[in-house]
Amino acid sequence: MPNIIHITKSDDLSISNNQLVMIDEDNNDEKNKISLNDISAIVIENCYCKISAILQLRLVENNIPIIICNEKHQPEIHSLGLFNHFQVTLRINEQIEWEKEKKEKLWSRIVENKIENQRALLEYLEKSEISIERLKTYKENLQKDDVSAEHQEAIASRIYFQELYSNSFKRFDEDGVNSALNYGYMILRAIISSKIVAKGFHPSLGLHHKSQFNAYNFSDDIIEVFRPMVDYLVYMYKDILNEVKLSKEIRQKILLVAQQKVLFNNKKYDFFQAVDYYLDSIRNYFVKDEEVIIPTLSVMDYEY
Missing domain, CATH: 1.20.120.920 (CRISPR-associated endonuclease Cas1, C-terminal domain)
Structure with a gap:
């Protein structure tokens, strides 16, 4: 079943060993690790969430959309790769x-x-x-x-x-x-x-x-x-x-x-x-x- 990651807190998001790493900003502890192979999309609803450039790159390479919502929780931005098909x-x-x-x-x-x-x-x-x-x-x-x-x-x-x-x-x-x-x-x-x-x-x-x-x-x-x-x-x-x-x-x-x-x-x-x-x-x-x-x-x- 598709797995949509829902981010509602100001976590830091990064990547390690092809896994999404979510770090709690309050205590700098790792909250969770999820393989990119198990993720279908990421929805970010906290405007203060930080996401590393390398994670964004890997998500786009794997056709995993990043959807960022505004302060009213409405989707405002989403990622699209420019060259995700060899015959574009x-x-x-x-x-x-x-x-x-x-x-x-x-x-x-x-x-x-x-x-x-x-x-x-x-x-x-x-x-x-x-x-x-x-x-x-x-x-x-x-x-x-x-x-x-x-x-x-x-x-x-x-x-x-x-x-x-x-x-x-x-x-x-x-x-x-x-x-x-x-x-x-x-x-x-x-x-x-x-x-x-x-x-x-x-x-x-x-x-x-x-x-x-x-x-x-x-x-x-x-x-x-x-x-x-x-x-x-x-x-x-x-x-x-x-x-x-x-x-x-x-x-x-x-x-x-x-x-x-x-x-x-x-x-x-x-x-x-x-x-x-x-x-x-x-x-x-x-x-x-x-x-x-x-x-x-x-x-x-x-x-x-």
Whole structure:
């Protein structure tokens, strides 16, 4: 199972014999040693934590993202290696040349899969049958173009979020639920970005997302089908989140999202593996004209 290291104190982080060494700053004692082979990501939530340059280098070499949060505990910075793939120039040039029509068709497939994952979650939670059927209808009404997909996705998401949290819920309001969603999405986005770079792609060159102000357009395309993983965990704690901001305990729970199982080609993989296979499938779709395999989610397999 992926192991995400959560740093909440002002520890000193270094490396020795390919092991992460955590030193308690208060008494200068070693708290723990963990092999880099057993680490999937490091989340640092204390701005006074110190991390050695050699540790950062080794983490990047091993495609282990370092995610640094701001004072409000929202992910702000994450590490990306510049040359983590031996064919980086070839793959970025391929990415630039991906056909527009194929990108639009793939985006429609991604939205279709996302809506289906949302519908399945509402069904699992025994939410309104009317809302569940409406999501099914929006998915079936998708056409193979960007405009249709964006329109159907927006309507489906509004129904989905209000059914999941409350009729008054609005995405991007400043409240506990939105803070938790943002935290979870940003953690997944950072992990996905590191995987994109490891595959030789550039995270800014998106399929559908194209903003000149967004350095992670491709990451935002990839994350779409995985968002309900975060949504479900936040749903489980929504009554607490309506009253308080993100506690350390809640943040630790949210990190469990990246440790869940995902279905890819009818087999179960952890999230990290599923992203790897998903990116390989996308490249094969554009380069070899193969059918894209898009991950699906299975709520029953989650361990929260």
